[in-house]
Amino acid sequence: MPKSILVVEDEPNIVLSLQFLMKKAGFDVRIARDGEEALSAVEARAPDLILLDVMIPKRDGYDVCQTVRANPDWKNVYIIMLTAKGRDVDREKGIALGANDYVTKPFSTRDLTEKVKQILDGMS
Template sequence: MADGGRKHRVLIVEDEDNIAIALDYLMSREGFDHDRIATGAGAIDRIRAMHPDLVLLDVMLPEVSGYEICQEVRADSGLADVKILMMTARGSAMERRKGLALGADGFIAKPFELKELRDEVHRLLDAGGQG
C-alpha cells in the first residue's frame, strides 16, 4: 500500500525498551514511518488513528495482551488491510498457532536477528495486500 511513493507506516507495540530501540533503528534504516506504544492499553486506538500498514506486536504486554489486540484488529473490518507480525519470547509452536489462528500475518520468536525480522517485514509489506 505504499503506492505513489508513500512510505510504509509501521506501529511498534513493545514494552521492552531495548527491543523497541532495535526495532526503531531497523524501521528508520528501512525508511519506514513508524511510531511506538509501550503498553497494550491504547494500542487499538492508536492503530485505528494511525492505520499502519504493519503492526509489530509483542504478545506479552502490560494491561492488554498482543493476542487480544490482534483479535480486536481482526474484528474491525476497517482495519482488514493492516498486517500484524507478532513477536514473543515464548516461541513455541502452540504460541505460533494461537497467534496465526487469531489472524496474525506472521510470527517471530525473540530474540531474533535483525535480518530475520527485516525479511519478515518485507515479506508482509511487499505482498501488496495478498494474504
C-alpha cells in the same frame, strides 16, 4: 508515502532496536508500549504493519490482535507477532487469532527486516 509500521513492545531496549531497524529501512515508525496504546494508535491511523509483542501490559498481544481483526476496516493490516515464548501452542494461538506471521525472540534483525520489506513492498 512511506509504509507505516506500529511497533508494540514494552521492553525499551527492544523498542529502540526495532525503531532503529525500521527507520533505517525507510518506514514510518510509531511506538506503543501497551495494548491500549496500541489500539488507540491503530484507531488514530491504521498502520500497514504491526510488530506486536505478546507479553505487554494492560491488554496483551493476543487481545490486540483479535480486536484489530474484528474490525473489517483493518483487515489489510499485516500483523507479525513477536514473542519470547517459543511454544507451538503460542504460535498456533497467534495464527488462530488472525496474526499473519509469528516471529520468535531473539530474532535475526536481518531476517526480520527482509520479511517486513517483502511484505510491505508486495502491498504496493
